[in-house]
Structures are given as C-alpha cells and as structure tokens.
Amino acid sequence: MDLEYFKQWVYKEFRINLSAYKETQLHRRLLSLMSRVGVNSVEEYIDILKKDADQRQKFLDFITINVSEFFRNPEIFYDLKNKIGTELLPNNKNLKIWSAACSVGAEPYSIAMILDEVAPNGNHSILATDIDSTILQRAQKGEYVESEIKNVSKNDIKKYFTQIGDKYVVNNKIKSMVKFKKHDLILDNYESNFDLIVCRNVVIYFNSDIKDEIYKKFHASLKKGGLLFVGATESIYNYKEFGFEKTSTFIYRKV
Structure with a gap:
C-alpha cells in the first residue's frame, strides 16, 4: 500500500495531516475502509472518494473518530x-x-449542563471545535438518539431535552452556551486564557511528537491554574515536562 501517496492526497484534499497519526493504526483503519468498498489499492480508493460523497463522509468520520456520548465515563x-x-x-x-x-x-x-447546575448565573463561554464541518453541523442541531444520552439522568433529560420522535433535542439555553467552530489541532493556532480545556480520546491516535506538541499548546492556552481534562485512556505520564501537575487521574492543572 502506498501510504505516503495517500497521506499527500488527503492533506491536499482535506487539509488533514495523516502523518500525525500512529502508522500502524492508520494502516489498519485504511485497510478496513478499503475492504468495505471492495478495493485493493490506494488509487482505487481515492477514485471512489473523488466520486462518492457518502464514502468521503464515511472516510472523514472513520479517520477523525467521531464517537461520542453525553458524560462519557460518568465517574x-x-x-x-x-x-x-x-x-x-x-x-x-x-x-x-x-x-x-x-x-x-x-x-x-455535557459541560454546559454542569455549568447550569453549579453556576447558573455565570456568563460562561464554551468554544467547541472539530476538524469535520459535517459533524459540526450535526452538533449545532443538538439532536441525539437514546444511546447517546444513556448517561444522562431522567431528571436532566426532562430538564435539558425535548423528545421529538426518536430524537432528543438539546434545549436552547444549553445550545446558547456553546459556540461551534472548525479547527485543526495540528495545523491551526490556538486561542488563549482558557480556564478549562477538554480534549478526550483523540490525542491517543497521534504519534508522540504531535502529541507532545499539542500538550505544550494546551498549556500555553490555559490560564495559570487552568485545568486540562483528558480521556479515560490518556494518562499523560510526562505531564511535568509540559508544565502541569496532576490534580486527579485524568485532570491536570497548569502550574
């Protein structure tokens, strides 16, 4: 498989830097995608991605790991x-x-709901970013299926959602607290003065150099004493190198 050629094409076409991903995981994911559409070469797969909008979106979803649910890992x-x-x-x-x-x-x-509970009178701002424009459009709609809200209590479902058919729609108060924006963690500049950065279950897919660079940028983007919240499989073992101290298992504080 000509992985380098595919990386170059994806960067040119989507501005996604696949060189940042761990090689073995990328290779495995790409083979899985190709087998689903019945092709054996990168060139054939690129032809499909050029012509088929549905397959393009499936590729983007698969590569950018769009798996999520409310209060993932509730504890x-x-x-x-x-x-x-x-x-x-x-x-x-x-x-x-x-x-x-x-x-x-x-x-x-989920974070907006927490803020509404613990500090309802605050003028909070939540910036939510992703590399995938289509996913961001879905996020702005705020429509979810039952499996995606399985960790939300019945009281909070009543409080924060309206059920329409088999969909649960986030209410306008919670929606108004979140601003969505397209952003690439590898290529784009980061905003600053955050009290909290939440980045879960994404950095694990990147190679160690890119991962380290992202943690350095997160540190620079936080206020002193600000918190970085990572995923349940993402302990940062060398956190002191980036200027953090560990405040609990998956939460780090900027020193």
Whole structure:
C-alpha cells in the first residue's frame, strides 16, 4: 500500500495531516475502509472518494473518530464537576472553556449542563471545535438518539431535552452556551486564557511528537491554574515536562 501517496492526497484534499497519526493504526483503519468498498489499492480508493460523497463522509468520520456520548465515563465527569466547583469557580465566576475535537457536540453540551447546575448565573463561554464541518453541523442541531444520552439522568433529560420522535433535542439555553467552530489541532493556532480545556480520546491516535506538541499548546492556552481534562485512556505520564501537575487521574492543572 502506498501510504505516503495517500497521506499527500488527503492533506491536499482535506487539509488533514495523516502523518500525525500512529502508522500502524492508520494502516489498519485504511485497510478496513478499503475492504468495505471492495478495493485493493490506494488509487482505487481515492477514485471512489473523488466520486462518492457518502464514502468521503464515511472516510472523514472513520479517520477523525467521531464517537461520542453525553458524560462519557460518568465517574470522571463527576470528578470534573467537583473540580469546576472547588478550583475554577472560586477564582472566576465566568468561565472560558474549550472542548477540543468535540465531535457531535455531546461533550460541550455535557459541560454546559454542569455549568447550569453549579453556576447558573455565570456568563460562561464554551468554544467547541472539530476538524469535520459535517459533524459540526450535526452538533449545532443538538439532536441525539437514546444511546447517546444513556448517561444522562431522567431528571436532566426532562430538564435539558425535548423528545421529538426518536430524537432528543438539546434545549436552547444549553445550545446558547456553546459556540461551534472548525479547527485543526495540528495545523491551526490556538486561542488563549482558557480556564478549562477538554480534549478526550483523540490525542491517543497521534504519534508522540504531535502529541507532545499539542500538550505544550494546551498549556500555553490555559490560564495559570487552568485545568486540562483528558480521556479515560490518556494518562499523560510526562505531564511535568509540559508544565502541569496532576490534580486527579485524568485532570491536570497548569502550574
């Protein structure tokens, strides 16, 4: 498989830097995609991606890992909720938060619900970004199926969602707290002065050089004392090198 040729084509076509991904994982994912459409060469697969909009979107979804649900790993979100209440809000009543690689929006909306509960009078801002424009459009709609809200309590479903058919739609108050924007973690500049950055289950797919660069940029984007919240499989073993201290298993504080 001519992986380098495919990487170059994807970068030119989508501005996605596949060189940042771990080689073995990328190779495995690409072979899986190609087998699903019955092709054996990169050239054949590129031809399909050029002609078939559905396959293009399936490729983007598969490569950019659009898997999400509300309060993914609920016990870790409970820990975050405590940290917001005890560490962030005492210093600032109006929090600036970034949900990076937000996928379908379940994560930033989960954070908005937490803020509505612990600090409903604050003028909070949540920036939610992703590399995939189509996914961002879905996130802005705020429509979810039952499996995506399985971790939301019945009371909060009543409070924050309207059921329309088999869809659950986030209410306007929660939607208004989140601003969605296209952003590439590898290629684009980062905003600054965040109290909290949430980036979960994405960085694990990148090689170590790119991963380290992202953690350095996150550190620069946080206020002193700001928190970085990562996924349940993403402990940062060399966190001190990036200027963080560990405040709990998956939450790091900027020193």
